[in-house]
Amino acid sequence: AQSVTQPDIHITVSEGASLELRCNYSYGATPYLFWYVQSPGQGLQLLLKYFSGDTLVQGIKGFEAEFKRSQSSFNLRKPSVHWSDAAEYFCAALKAAGNKLTFGGGTRVLVKP
Amino acid sequence: GAGVSQSPRYKVAKRGQDVALRCDPISGHVSLFWYQQALGQGPEFLTYFQNEAQLDKSGLPSDRFFAERPEGSVSTLKIQRTQQEDSAVYLCASSLARGPSSYNEQFFGPGTRLTVL
Numbered sequence: 001a002q003s004v005t006q007p008d009i010h011i012t013v014s015e016g017a018s019l020e021l022r023c024n025y026s027y028g029a030t031p032y033l034f035w036y037v038q039s040p041g042q043g044l045q046l047l048l049k050y051f052s053g054d055t056l057v058q059g060i061k062g063f064e065a066e067f068k069r070s071q072s073s074f075n076l077r078k079p080s081v082h083w084s085d086a087a088e089y090f091c092a093a094l095k096a097a098g099n100k101l102t103f104g105g106g107t108r109v110l111v112k113p
Numbered sequence: 114g115a116g117v118s119q120s121p122r123y124k125v126a127k128r129g130q131d132v133a134l135r136c137d138p139i140s141g142h143v144s145l146f147w148y149q150q151a152l153g154q155g156p157e158f159l160t161y162f163q164n165e166a167q168l169d170k171s172g173l174p175s176d177r178f179f180a181e182r183p184e185g186s187v188s189t190l191k192i193q194r195t196q197q198e199d200s201a202v203y204l205c206a207s208s209l210a211r212g213p214s215s216y217n218e219q220f221f222g223p224g225t226r227l228t229v230l
Binding site for chain 2 (some may be wrong): 004006022036037041042044045046064068092100101102103104105106
C-alpha cells in the first residue's frame with residue numbers, strides 16, 4: 001500500500017539552530033512529493049514540491065528539501081530556525097496522474113528561545 | 114474571497130445528530146477535495162470533485178458520509194447520525210486542475226473542527 005512516514009512526532013530546536021525533518025515514502029513509482037506547514041487554526045500551506053529534475057528543491061520561508069531515490073526519502077531542512085517556524089509539518093505524496101494526496105502523520109516543531 | 118473558506122469553523126454535535134459542513138473554493142477552481150484530520154494525525158483523503166462530478170469517494174469512511182457539489186462551486190459534506198469517532202477537523206481544498214494528467218497546487222481552507230459528544 002502507498003504510504004508516507006514521518007518518523008519524528010516531535011522535534012525541539014533552539015532558535016537559530018538548524019532543522020531537519022525526515023520523510024520516507026513507499027510507492028510503486030516515484031510520486032510527486034510535498035511539504036506543508038500547519039499553524040494553529042490555519043490551513044495547510046505548501047512549502048515546496050518535487051516533481052522531477054534537480055533533487056534539491058527550494059521553497060518558501062527559507063526551507064529546502066532533498067529527494068533521495070535510493071533512500072525513498074524527501075527530508076526538509078532549514079539552516080536557521082526562527083520562533084515563527086514553530087508549527088506542525090506534513091510530508092505528502094501524490095501518485096503521478098492521481099488526485100489524492102497521502103499525508104504522513106506530521107512532525108510538531110517546538111522552538112526554544 | 115482570496116482563499117478557500119469553510120463554515121462553520123467549529124461545530125459541536127450530540128451523538129446521533131446530522132451535521133453539514135460547507136466549503137467555498139477559490140473562484141474558478143475546478144477540483145475540490147475533502148480531507149479528514151483526526152487529532153494528532155495527518156489529513157486523510159475523503160472525496161474529490163471535478164466540477165459537479167464526484168469522481169472519487171473511496172475515502173468516505175461509511176455510508177453516513179455524503180458530499181455534494183451541485184453547481185460545481187460550493188460543496189457540502191454531510192455526516193448523518195454522528196458518532197464520537199467522527200470528531201476531527203474536516204479540511205477542504207481546491208485546485209485549478211482539470212484532470213488527472215495535470216497537477217495544480219491544492220489550496221486548503223482553515224478547516225471545520227467537529228466535536229461529537
